[in-house]
Amino acid sequence: AETLPAAAEAALELDDDACGEALDWLDCVATQEAVRAALEARGLVAFVADGAVLPRRSGVDDTPLPDAVPFRCESSLRVELDTPQGGTIAGLGVPRGVTLIVGGGYHGKSTLLRALERGVYPHVPGDGREGVATDARALKLRAEDGRRVEGVAIDGFIRDLPLGRDTAHFRSDDASGSTSQAAGVVEALEAGACVLLMDEDTCATNFMTRDARMQALVAPEREPITPLVDRVRELYDDHGVSTVLVAGSSGDFFDVADTVIEMQSFAARDRGADASRIAAGGAATRRGEAVAPWIAPTPRIPVLRSVEPAGNDRGRRPRVAARGLRELRYGRSDLDLSGLEQLVDPSQTRAVGRALQWIASHGRPGASVAEHLDALDDLLDREGLDALGPAPAGRHPGNLARPRRLEIAGALNRLRTLRVDPPPGDPQQTRNAGQNAPEAKGEN
Numbered sequence: 001a002e003t004l005p006a007a008a009e010a011a012l013e014l015d016d017d018a019c020g021e022a023l024d025w026l027d028c029v030a031t032q033e034a035v036r037a038a039l040e041a042r043g044l045v046a047f048v049a050d051g052a053v054l055p056r057r058s059g060v061d062d063t064p065l066p067d068a069v070p071f072r073c074e075s076s077l078r079v080e081l082d083t084p085q086g087g088t089i090a091g092l093g094v095p096r097g098v099t100l101i102v103g104g105g106y107h108g109k110s111t112l113l114r115a116l117e118r119g120v121y122p123h124v125p126g127d128g129r130e131g132v133a134t135d136a137r138a139l140k141l142r143a144e145d146g147r148r149v150e151g152v153a154i155d156g157f158i159r160d161l162p163l164g165r166d167t168a169h170f171r172s173d174d175a176s177g178s179t180s181q182a183a184g185v186v187e188a189l190e191a192g193a194c195v196l197l198m199d200e201d202t203c204a205t206n207f208m209t210r211d212a213r214m215q216a217l218v219a220p221e222r223e224p225i226t227p228l229v230d231r232v233r234e235l236y237d238d239h240g241v242s243t244v245l246v247a248g249s250s251g252d253f254f255d256v257a258d259t260v261i262e263m264q265s266f267a268a269r270d271r272g273a274d275a276s277r278i279a280a281g282g283a284a285t286r287r288g289e290a291v292a293p294w295i296a297p298t299p300r301i302p303v304l305r306s307v308e309p310a311g312n313d314r315g316r317r318p319r320v321a322a323r324g325l326r327e328l329r330y331g332r333s334d335l336d337l338s339g340l341e342q343l344v345d346p347s348q349t350r351a352v353g354r355a356l357q358w359i360a361s362h363g364r365p366g367a368s369v370a371e372h373l374d375a376l377d378d379l380l381d382r383e384g385l386d387a388l389g390p391a392p393a394g395r396h397p398g399n400l401a402r403p404r405r406l407e408i409a410g411a412l413n414r415l416r417t418l419r420v421d422p423p424p425g426d427p428q429q430t431r432n433a434g435q436n437a438p439e440a441k442g443e444n
Contacts, residue, residue, distance in 0.1 A: 024125055031086040032122040035133040038081050042093065045138065045195045045242050046116050047081060048073070049091035049131025054108065054115045054266065064128035071112075073268035077261065091131060092268050097258035098232050099244045100275070108266040109246045110199055116244060117197050117342055120404070138195035138244075139406050141184045143177035143204040144339045150413065151420035153297035157182035157207070157231065160224045173416070177204030178225055183413075184339075185228075186297055189241060190369055191409035196235075199246040209252040212286040220289050230289050232256055239296070252286050254279040299368035306419040307360040307412065309333070320357060322349035330356065333416055340410045347401035354388035354400065355408045356415070369412065373405040 014022065035047055048054075050072050055065035071092075079093035094116070101109050119134030155167040158179060172179065181204050188196060200208060209229040210218075233256045235241045247253055254260070260275040261268050309318035309331025318331040325346050328335040330353055343349060358379075359372050367375070379387050385400045412418065 027085040028125045028130055029122045031083045031089075032130060032133050034083040034085070035081055035089065035131075036136065038083075039133065039135055042079065042081070043096055044079070044093045045096055045099075045244065046094040046119060046134040047079070047089075047091055047132070048094075048112070048115065048119075048268075049089050050078070052091070052115070052131045053128030054111045054132075056114075064126075068128075069266040071108075071266055071268070074270060076270040077268055089131060092261075094244060094261075095259055096242045097236050098242070098253070098256055099259040099261065100253055100257045101244065101246045101261050101263060102248065102271065102275075103263035105248065108263040109248060110201065111266070112261075112263060112268075113197060113199055113244065113246050118344070120342060121344065135195050136404070137193050137406070138197055139188045139191075139193040140197045140341045141181060141188060142198070142202040142339060142341070143207065144175070144180040144184070145177050147175050147180045147336075147339065148173055148414055148416050148418070149175045149179065149183040150415075150418045151300050152183040152186050152413075154179060154182040154186060156294040156297075157185070157226050157228075158224055159226075178207040180204075181207045185235075187409060187413050188406070189239065190297070190300065191373060191406050192370065193406055194241055196241060196243045198243065200248060200250070201246070209250055210286075210289075211250070211252065215287060215289075226289065226291050229253055229256060230291055231294060234294055238294070251275070251278065255286075255288070299370060301366060301368055301421040302359070302363075302372070302412070303419040303421060304360055304363050304365060306417050307356060307363070307415065309357065309360070310417075320350075320353040322346045322353065325349055328353050328411065330415070335411060335414060335416075337407075337411060337414065339414070340407050343403065343407055345401050347399050348403040348407065350398065351385060351388060351400040352403050352408055352411045355403065356412060358388055359412070369409060373409060376408065377405055 039045065039047060048071055050070075052071040053064045053068050054071050055068040057063045057065050073092040077092050078090055080088050080090045082088050101112055103109050115129055115132050116134050117138070117140040118129065119132040120136050120138055123129045123132070149170055149172045151169050151171060153168050154170045158167050158170075161167060170179065170183065175183065185196065206225055207228060209227045210223065229252050232243050232253070235243060245253060254275040257272070257275060260270075260272045262271040309320055310333070311318045311331065319329060320331070321329045323329055323334070325343055326336070326338045326340075326349075328337055328349055337343060337349065337352070343352075355376055358376065363372050364375070380402060385402060388400065
């Protein structure tokens with residue numbers, strides 16, 4: 001009788017100041033969404049407004065760093081975008097293709113990339129990054145030693161392993177840094193990502209490139225890894241997938257980059273012409289390695305019962321709950337989501353768990369991973385988060401925020417129980433569909 005009326009009054013009887021604040025929030029989000037909607041028509045994957053405050057106060061405090069240097073870019077990189085609420089906004093336009101972010105230590109390379117990865121969401125007023133917008137299909141990738149990989153075709157990057165290990169349908173309970181990142185690229189494309197964001201600090205070095213001296217010592221025919229530097233152009237030219245890479249130590253990507261941005265004291269400079277001149281001048285003698293064309297992998301078909309959360313021994317309903325932002329209790333398993341860096345709220349993590357349950361209980365047998373994600377997107381567009389349940393009829397499922405399909409796919413791919421049916425024509429197809437596949441353990 002006291003708490004609820006007071007809450008209703010505070011929420012509904014807004015004074016002029018509160019109404020003005022609410023309208024500011026609406027205008028702020030609408031402006032950001034208008035910028036994001038304009039990216040594709042302008043051939044961009046991201047935009048960073050001049051004057052944006054990108055540095056954060058600390059690793060555990062996402063508020064703007066006081067007295068931070070505002071972002072700015074030189075004229076050759078600047079674009080102008082028109083918005084209904086905010087008028088014309090000028091700033092850095094990150095074009096489609098292969099973009100390198102270079103520069104000295106502490107000059108803002110990784111800070112810019114973190115702003116781009118968070119730019120898939122709109123920011124609240126006062127965040128400092130209200131002028132940052134990234135294509136909503138952009139995915140941050142990193143190496144993840146020890147992660148689970150199930151039935152992923154990584155043979156475009158890794159093949160001819162010792163002992164005849166199969167990389168066309170690669171399985172491992174303990175993937176290395178290079179194999180986990182190769183799997184991450186293939187899984188990202190499967191889930192619908194069109195922009196890959198990477199920071200060499202968190203990537204597997206041998207997956208990214210092999211320099212000229214290592215090429216001279218270890219002949220290509222003895223190296224099973226085709227590094228990203230030899231695939232990144234093909235990813236864009238043949239598959240339409242752009243890459244934005246922070247590179248602070250290797251210039252091997254100069255040969256394949258469309259755009260090179262140097263960060264100097266949080267200012268962006270166009271260094272594309274200089275990088276091309278250095279690459280053409282023979283300062284490095286790395287040779288591009290001959291690789292077969294990358295064929296799009298066969299869609300994976302998840303075994304639905306392998307996605308079900310295991311209940312306890314007493315037959316009670318399986319528990320699915322977020323343990324903070326990066327860990328999900330899924331039945332009797334703890335699912336590590338630390339590699340999904342674009343999750344921003346535990347309510348999204350809760351919804352990811354519910355989405356996996358929905359796939360297990362409502363997914364169509366024989367449907368691919370992408371088809372399950374399409375069905376989920378359609379369901380949430382039509383019915384909202386209430387559709388995720390499980391909850392008794394008429395009962396709201398709880399504190400949920402909508403995750404992207406890319407994070408739902410990322411959680412599915414990290415399930416230790418996940419199994420996928422072999423593709424048609426594979427020798428393993430003779431086994432009964434749904435049986436557990438043998439796993440490769442202890443990969444070094």
